[in-house]
Every structure is written in C-alpha cells, then in structure tokens.
Amino acid sequence: MTGPPAPAAGPAEPDDPTVVAVERDASGRHLARELSPGAFLAPRPLLPCADRLRIALVGTRAGLLAGDDLRLHVSVGPGARLELIEPSGLVAYDHRGGRSAWRARIDIAAGGRLDWDGKPFVVAHGARVDRTMEVTLAAGARMLLRDTLVLGRSGERGGHVRARTRAVYDGRELLVEDLDLTDPEIRELPGVLGPNRIIGS
Template identity: 80%
Template sequence: MTGRTAAGTEPADPTIVAVEREDTGRHLARELRPGAFLAPRPLLPAPDRVRIALVGTRAGLLAGDDLLLHVSVGPGARLELTEPSGLVAYDHRGGASRWRARVDIAEGGELHWDARPFVVCDGARVERSMDIALAAGARMLWRDTLVLGRSGERGGSVRATTRVLYDGHDLLVEDLDLTEPDLRELPGVLGPHRVIGSVTALGSRPQGPPHPYRTEPAGPGVQVRLLDTVAPAIEAELAAVWQSWRYR
C-alpha cells in the first residue's frame, strides 16, 4: 500500500498492523511494521486480545506527506488500538498532505480503535480517507475527533471520506468536505463549531444509555456525532459513549 501525493514526492512507507487468533485461542501480532509516520508498539498483553499503541515518529503532517496505515484482523481475533497522542497537520505553505487508512476485519474479528484528535492548523490542506471492509460477523468500534485549528485559529482545509463495507455491501459512505471555511461556517453546516467528534459501532448495534444524537445506518451499526467550539466537552461525552458501548 504505497502512493504519491504530488509530483516529486517519494512514496511513504506504510504502517502495518496484522493480528490473528490461533486454534488454541491465543492472540498474536503476525506483523507489526513501522511506517514513515507511525510505529506500532505492543502493550501489556490481555488474555482475549492484542493491544497495540500507534506511536507517532514525526512531529506532524507537512506539505507532501502521505501517511499510510493498514490494519488487518484475522478470523476470530480481537485487536485494541490506542494512540498516546493526537496528530497535527501544520501550515502546508501552499502544499497538501494525505492521511489514508485501510482496515480489513475477517469473520468474527473485532477491532476497538480509540483515536486521538486530528488537528488541522491554519494553512494546512489535508485529504483524509478511511476504508473499512468487514466480513459477516465482524465488528469495529471507532472513536474519532477532528479539530479545525488550534486555539485562536480558524483551521485549514480538510476533506475526510469514509467508506465501510459489511459483507461486501455499503454500510456507511461519507464525504465530509470542509475545504472552504466560508461555506463550512454557514448555519446548518458547522456554524461556529470547529470540533467534530464521533463514536461509531460497525457490525453491531450496542444498546447503551439513550443518546439524543444516536443515528443508525441501513445495516448493523450506530453512531453518535457531536459538534462543539472546544474539544474537552466533546471528549468527555464521547468517552462516556465509548465506555458504554465497549463490551456490548
């Protein structure tokens, strides 16, 4: 999984995380390959899953950067991904960057991904894509926060696309175009809000405490998405949703 962002840039090395479950029931990391931006580090083992931290090896995204991540979970395996810190896309000074992730989860597999905030600073221009393929009976729980700008900033340009396939059929397809600040700040779009946070369950519909912003796609899944002007309030509310759905 390699690619180019613009003329003259070199292909980025992908970060690869692949886990599987043996016939004995033991979980193991089949491949942990550091990439150009992230290094997978094993955490203390758990009896029923593999726990991996995605550790940043660079300060953030700059013009021409192309972050690639491939995560695969084998049949019946369980993976827990955590991020010790968020990712910042700095002023690209007229350039652009990309963040691309691909997730494949086999039948009976499960992934919990507790992602930290993705911050798009003034002057950044980022394309961000998440492609997820779940086999029948696979599940994923994903927490994600997008922040437009640091404190006092309006935020740069970002287009975030997500496509989720479940058993070969579209479950969730989204194109979040936040490239033009004047348009995204209109009433009915984001308005004054610059923080977008969500917890998404795919392949299942956990029945935690009721939430006013709970939505369900046309298939096995559910999402809670929140908007705010600052991150702490969203993070606290999403943490509560995450915990209530985590083991359901």
C-alpha cells in the same frame, strides 16, 4: 499473549505504510503476525490481555507537513480482537500552499473485532489535508471507532480538510461519507458547523 517478535525492520521510507496484522491461533492466543513501522507511525505492543491484543500507534514525526502521505494498513484475522491505542493526537501544520494525505485501510475477517479510540486530528491554519478511511468487514466482524476532527489550534480558524469514509460489511456498503470542509466560508454557515470547530463521531 504475543508470538515471537517480528524481524527488525530497517528505516522506513517516506511512502512506507504502517502495518498492523493480528490473528488468533488454534489455541485461542492472539498473535501479532506483522508489526511494521511506517514513515509516520510505529506500532508497539502493550501489556497483553487475555481477550485481545493491544497495540499503540506511536508517532515518529512531528505531525503532517506539505507532501506527507501517512498510510496505515490494519488487518484483524478470524475471531481475533485488536485494540489500537494512540498515545497522542496528530497535527497537520501549515502546508504553505502544499497538500498532505492521511490514508487508512482496515480489513476485519469473520468474527474479528477492532476497537480504536482515536485521539484528535488537528488541522492547523494553512494545512490542506485529504483524509481517507476504507473499511472492509466480513460477516460477523465488528469495529468500534472514535474519530475527532479539530479545525485549528487555539485561536485559529483551521485549515482545509476533506474526510472520506467508506465501510463495506459482508460485501454491501454500510457507510459512505464525504465530509468536505475545505471552504471555511461554507462550513461556518448556520446549519453546517457555524462557529463550532470540533467534530466527533
């Protein structure tokens, strides 16, 4: 069950982050404390579940272009559970020499849980993307994430991407990953990716 709707927001500015903040009240109800659309994604509540809040991240632009900076801030309160749904994947198009960024910041309080079944992130030929995810989990917090990175659309070799992920659990580093796929010659070597273009985790 969701709480009262948040006040209507004006048009998002180019650098506005998408904000999703959920909490659980004393009676055990899950409430959306903040659902703010950003420049690229708009959070939309889905039909309620008894044990969680389900929020769709709906794209409001046709992918990432040169100069774009997509930012997403997600917070889950103590004991709350959030499920993020992506109706479609995201494509970073040919940047024609420019760059773009995709940055997510996730904060999960004690006993909170985030389930995020992410759709494919496609890096088209000519794109150059910096992708960063920072996750902070309190003691007893949990996060289940599916992440799929696709290098190129059909028939393409794929653009340049560097994906960094850092997760901290109860003040200690849990995962630190720096995936540098900016050089096609190196990433296509045997023992790296070879001829493969899809990375799932």
